[in-house]
Amino acid sequence: xxxxxxxxxVVVVKFPFASSLKYKARPAVIISSNFYNENSRDTVIIxxxxxxxxxxxxxxxxxxxxxxxxxxxxxxxKSSIATIExxxxxxxxxxxxxxxxxxxxxxxxxxxxxx
Numbered sequence: 001x002x003x004x005x006x007x008x009x010v011v012v013v014k015f016p017f018a019s020s021l022k023y024k025a026r027p028a029v030i031i032s033s034n035f036y037n038e039n040s041r042d043t044v045i046i047x048x049x050x051x052x053x054x055x056x057x058x059x060x061x062x063x064x065x066x067x068x069x070x071x072x073x074x075x076x077x078k079s080s081i082a083t084i085e086x087x088x089x090x091x092x093x094x095x096x097x098x099x100x101x102x103x104x105x106x107x108x109x110x111x112x113x114x115x
Contacts, residue, residue: 005030006037006095008039008101010027011049011092012089012091013025014028014090025090026049027049027089028047031045047079049063049076049078050075051074053074060078060079060107062075063100063103063106064103065096065097069097
């Protein structure tokens with residue numbers, strides 16, 4: 001499964017608790033390029049997804065076509081970016097739609113460039 005990871009894939013990843021060996025399964029979207037995904041040894045770069053829409057920051061973005069992405073409920077693209085090991089990916093749910101890809105790229109510009 002990890003050999004077929006692509007940019008904009010929506011996945012479920014193991015997020016560890018800071019003080020224990022337990023983890024919670026959480027959705028995320030792969031934001032690393034396909035070049036990176038194919039050539040990195042064992043990591044991908046992800047952006048967190050959350051269904052906690054009421055607590056979103058002003059610049060975090062609703063996923064418009066969340067069902068097409070394989071998500072179970074309305075969700076948002078968070079501003080949290082992380083590098084994780086590919087082995088932390090539990091499953092692939094789907095892929096962001098074109099409109100959500102455009103919104104994600106807009107969000108990344110805001111996070112990285114601040115423009």
